[in-house]
Amino acid sequence: MASSLLFSGKLLVILVVLVSTFAIGTMANKETTNWNWWPYRNHNASQPKKVVVGGSENWHFGFNYTDWALKNGPFYLGDTLVFKYDPPNGTTTFPHSVYLLPHYWSFLKCDLKWARKIADVNQGGGEGFEFVLRWWQPYYFACGERNGFHCQNGTMKFPVMPLIHWD
Ligand SMILES: [Cu+2]
Numbered sequence: 001m002a003s004s005l006l007f008s009g010k011l012l013v014i015l016v017v018l019v020s021t022f023a024i025g026t027m028a029n030k031e032t033t034n035w036n037w038w039p040y041r042n043h044n045a046s047q048p049k050k051v052v053v054g055g056s057e058n059w060h061f062g063f064n065y066t067d068w069a070l071k072n073g074p075f076y077l078g079d080t081l082v083f084k085y086d087p088p089n090g091t092t093t094f095p096h097s098v099y100l101l102p103h104y105w106s107f108l109k110c111d112l113k114w115a116r117k118i119a120d121v122n123q124g125g126g127e128g129f130e131f132v133l134r135w136w137q138p139y140y141f142a143c144g145e146r147n148g149f150h151c152q153n154g155t156m157k158f159p160v161m162p163l164i165h166w167d
Contacts, residue, residue: 046165048078052128053158058084059096059124059143061154069158077162081131081141085124095121096150098129101140107159110151112144121145133162 051072057063075081085096098119101107106114119129133139142148143156150156 048076048080050080050082050130051075052082052084053141054084058128059098059156060085061094061096061143061150061156064155065141065158066155069160073160074163075133075160077133077136077164079133079162081133081160082128083119083124083131084128087122087125094150095145096124096156097121097144098124098131099142099144101142101157104138104140104159107140107142107157110142110148110157112142112148112151115142115144117144133160136162136164 053059054063054065054068055072057068083098088095097117099112099115099117101111102114102116105111118131123129139160139162141158141160143150143154
């Protein structure tokens with residue numbers, strides 16, 4: 001009887017240690033995601049940054065931009081997203097563009113009906129098209145070409161919820 005009490009005591013200690021380790025791990029992970037329910041965060045580098053969407057991949061068909069945004073966020077108010085894509089020419093078979101979709105449902109469906117075009121097929125050349133995250137709101141970016149086909153089948157879409165600098 002005494003030994004089994006001792007045993008369950010030990011088990012409890014192990015459980016507590018395991019659970020707290022897990023909790024710390026989860027909190028650490030949260031720091032790297034874009035989807036923090038609390039918009040304020042301590043942040044040393046308060047200079048707005050300029051980020052090329054997709055990094056060296058730029059803005060093209062078939063790259064997972066939602067995944068890219070999750071891994072490269074969080075983004076902050078005042079940050080600039082740069083969309084780079086070739087304007088149409090003799091060799092470019094698939095021109096691109098940038099649209100803002102109005103809400104999560106249209107984002108899921110790649111429904112362009114109420115979307116706002118923010119950059120046409122020619123604006124991604126050179127230094128690229130720059131978009132500043134000015135408002136504290138979710139942004140749903142998508143390529144609008146081929147009536148949503150690039151968005152749906154080419155995964156040319158991603159959400160951004162900018163955070164607010166606390167310092
Ligand atoms: Cu496209």
